């Protein structure tokens with residue numbers, strides 16, 4: 001347990017250094033821009049069908065996905081454990097605050113995260129907190145290491161950017177689906193994003 005907490009704290013530090021050093025572009029490469037474009041398309045397609053007004057993005061990072069939620073007209077808040085990420089988001093005019101997900105007590109119609117859970121040695125307590133603060137839906141965008149392109153890009157990125165990358169554990173989509181299912185959140189959509197390098201997983205709370 002102690003080792004897990006230490007690893008989490010190290011990971012928060014690594015992210016903060018990443019956002020501090022990334023500059024105004026937030027370190028997003030042309031490939032990253034391309035990926036975010038695909039995420040935007042999938043995200044907008046899914047949220048436009050939902051009857052929701054409030055949303056939280058856990059781990060809003062560069063603000064790219066938070067901007068999408070805000071532009072879609074949702075009353076949304078971004079939170080991040082990294083002071084430099086929050087500073088960048090606020091500069092962009094986004095509603096972001098320095099807060100760790102485990103400190104959030106209010107509920108939101110939609111709890112969203114993109115690229116957060118795979119960085120925890122044990123993602124389950126964090127996934128349960130997502131469910132605890134969700135009134136209706138949880139939407140995740142997760143790297144899919146089971147797809148050909150997901151595995152290939154993860155391998156290449158490990159080779160080329162090993163020192164810059166924040167460590168990612170190799171969870172499968174079924175690992176997420178099982179934990180949500182055990183807590184009565186049923187999977188309502190699983191969409192491939194960017195040649196299945198990522199999966200958009202949408203869960204709905206059941207009674």
Ligand SMILES: C[S@@+](CC[C@H](N)C(=O)[O-])C[C@H]1O[C@@H](n2cnc3c(N)ncnc32)[C@H](O)[C@@H]1O
Nearest residue numbers: 015059061062064065080081082100101114115
């Ligand atoms: C992959 S980045 C987010 C990318 C983001 N969607 C974007 O548009 O740039 C993951 C972020 O999650 C944040 N994070 C990790 N664990 C967190 C926690 N427990 N509470 C809040 N933020 C967290 C990290 O600081 C990092 O900025």
